[in-house]
Amino acid sequence: MYELDMLLKGFQTLLSQPFALLLSVVGVAVGIVIGALPGLTATMGVAILLPFTFGMDPLSGLLMICGVFFGGIYGGSVTAILLKIPGTPAAAATAMDGFELTKKGQAGIALGTATFSSFLGGTFSVLVLIFLAPVLASFALEFSASESFALAVFGLSIIASIAGKSVIKGLIAGFLGLLIATIGLDPMGGFPRFTGGYTELFSVPFIPVMIGLFAAAEAFKAMEDPAVRNGAAAMLSRIIPPWSTFRRILGTVVRSSGLGTVIGMIPGAGADIAAFVAYNEAKRFSKTPENYGKGELAAVAACESGANGCTGGALLTMLTLGIPGDAVTAVMLGALTLQGLQPGPLLFREHADLVFTLFAGMLVCYVLMLVIGLSSLRVMGRILQMPKSVLTPVILALCIVGTYAINNSMFDIAIMLAAGVVGYFMQKWDFPASPVVLALIMGPMAEANFRRALSLSNGSYDFLYNRPITAILLIIAGFTLLFPLVRGFMRRSKAAKGATRDAALAPNPAGGAE
């Protein structure tokens, strides 16, 4: 088999290049740190390290960038689980159940599961990239504006399943997010909407809002209760999940990895969308969907394998077609070009040796991520042993500096603070924050692509039903939206009769750690 031979050859070449391997380690480690810090995303990490690769040979430079990419996507999960700070937008999905697990005292196992799932999702997608690249190459081109619109609608329908206790409140949060997402330059005409004359608001300050709603709101909440102020937060118990637990979530991991890879291949859709979609599908197929949102291990596994599954998919589209699937690969495209490599079908023919060595290196990067991740988790877990009175101000300081770093803008910090205050009150009265984040991701995508599709079809609405992918996605979206509503009504009538069985309120089994 051609690919396998080439891959083995690639591993051999790689072994003779210790410098490239060393840089992969550096890249993965830097990526994890950048991903874990609020505000700094994998995109920014890749952009920061890009100038350093100018002087390197192509393999070393590209492997370091891949390391940052992979590590950056995974790193967001660590702080999302431990502190409810989603380091990256994708980790906002992980934070939903991950932080609930931490509150239950199961931070260790959540982190371990996240690490394994990231590794498996990423490795799966790289394998798809290696062996199926030529077959799948043209898939991305099928996606026009109408398909992207349908994907965004499907993404938005997920709001119904992450709404939390009250579907109405979840939908209000979601539509509020959609309305906020229309702030800024109108995607078609370039007209500034609801900006009040601030150029800073020309694009929605999405990451500051996300950091505020999740991390700052949680920090403000921590200030209110005198009882927890002085105590240590929690301990990390075991990290590696027992095989029996892991076997239970393996199906979820496989499904999410596949979903992530496919979504990664679609231009304009990245790890954030993949994480939410994977969450939704995991819940749809779960036997215990009522546990989602209250600390379900499979949810963490789904989000992380989905997000990292994106990496291989995005690289596939970028390498085979020269089309960047998301912001990170757009920067990587620049890096490749700078190295004198022109991504596209010719790359595989003219530089086959380099490409397969790079593939081998990507697999190595994922193994490195697993090793570095698992071995650093204990250290990271020590964060939780810091007294809350120290941890909370440090979190806030990180939120401030991380938000500033996105655009070097004080304005963004003010937005973050405002979102934090709003998020605090939302949380107090059961308005969930994740629908807002989801709406901010999907809203602009839905509107821009709907209007673009309309222009492409010269004003006809035919595109909604005569394009197969669009129609199928819209139908699935309809089901997703209605299913939880129906189930909610059914459960409500049942709950009205008897006592509610609520997993979150069950007494905490892991008592007496102190």
Add this chain to the structure above:
Amino acid sequence: MSHSSPSDNSPSAHSPSNDGHSGLSRTDRLANLIIAALVIAVAIAAIVATGDFPATSLATDVGPARFPIIYAVALIALCTILIINTLRKPVTEAEPQDTTGGAGRFASRVNVAVGIGLTAVCLIGMTYVGYAAATVVYLSSVMWLMGQRNKLLNPLIAVVVTAVIYITFSTGLQVPLPVGSLFE
């Protein structure tokens, strides 16, 4: 492990609503109504603001106002449903725990308000005295606010944390942090 789950054992205002859909406490009922009214107000303001949006030059475009209006109308509808649902639910009397904890709840609200205020002050201060100075003061005062009242340890931790953050961002990530207009 009793401290691990702040929301589970804290007597916070929303805990009664966890008991299912049987009823709402007076506070929750009021909060729901106020929030719904606020959101409706925001939605109406948004619809009014779309009045000035010009049409795009593209013939087949629906214009910049269409989507915000759809979202705003949906919000108004959803909030109306929330208001009706809230009014239909019976009011449960506040639990005794809440009445005795009234003073504590007031204190916690003050705490949060002070914390938010301090963050705002830190923000404003940063533009004048720079990132480092503002953060050190901010960190030590929030620690004090959260019950750590050590006069020596607080500033020390604050300086160390600030230094670590500063070096990470400024040198490691090449993000130039504000130096403050007084020192520029």
Add this chain to the structure above:
Amino acid sequence: MKSYLSVSCAVAATVVSVGLMTAGASAAEYPFKPIELIVPYAAGGGTDLVARAFADAAKKHLPQSIGVVNKTGGAGAVGLSEIMAARPDGYKIGVGTVEITMLPHMGVARFSVDDFTPIARLNAEPSAITVNADAPWKTVEEFLAHAKANPGKIRIGNSGTGAIWHLAAEALQDKAGVKFNHIPYDGANPAVTALLGNHIEAVTVSPAEVVNHVSAGKLRILAVMADKRATNFPDVPTLKEKNIDLAVYTWRGIVVPKKTPQNVVDTLRLAAKNTADEQAFRDSLAKMNLTHAYADGPEFRAVMEKDNAFFKDLMTKLGMAK
């Protein structure tokens, strides 16, 4: 009079800086601390890469290093406003792009072209009419004839309404007397992707943004809107050869705020000239398929003023000007 003004400003700046700095560093010693280079676009994009290549190559020609800072948002308006409002001491300089001459007319910017002193233009790219390789049109004449016969049927993708490549297509429509259906995308890359997938008929982005696909045989450039043929594509004609008098360029260069003292401007101009001549810088641009187009301050100003008038005229005609 202008130079008199800048001299007096220089004197004032010197007095102030002497007053502030106990070390007594005068403007003559410029630069005595690192320089910030504001890039109004995201890290990793074309403008950012040019800026970083410049900052890297400038090390040899300036005693202090240049640090690149990305200030994104508002289609460049945020970063350009920041450059305009910077203290005119030469320690915060910026990358100026063609948007300087476009945004002010749209009523979305607080600056105008006169708020900047140009130091040097580094790079310029023309617009290129590109179609899918499967498309029936082999020449630009065939393409325009088809457009004329089917008004509004040819869908041209651009990098956003009011962005440079949209205006290039509008200008072509105006000069050639045809009617296109303009489809805005979120940047040049998504527009090219749509062209590859045959969802649109053409794009008017720069050759650098399609070169990969052209060499892979997926896309075909019909013409460039330039004064002379591109070195990378010697076979592609210019519109001028086809008797359409149209040249639309995007450009990138170094600019400083208007009131920057003359000696600082001169230091930067010399450094920029030497940096632009640097082989490493030329190589970096070539690797990115970008065209090296150095122009000194005064020449750069002429380009800016010409474009400013051109876009003002075009946008007024299109009803986009405010």
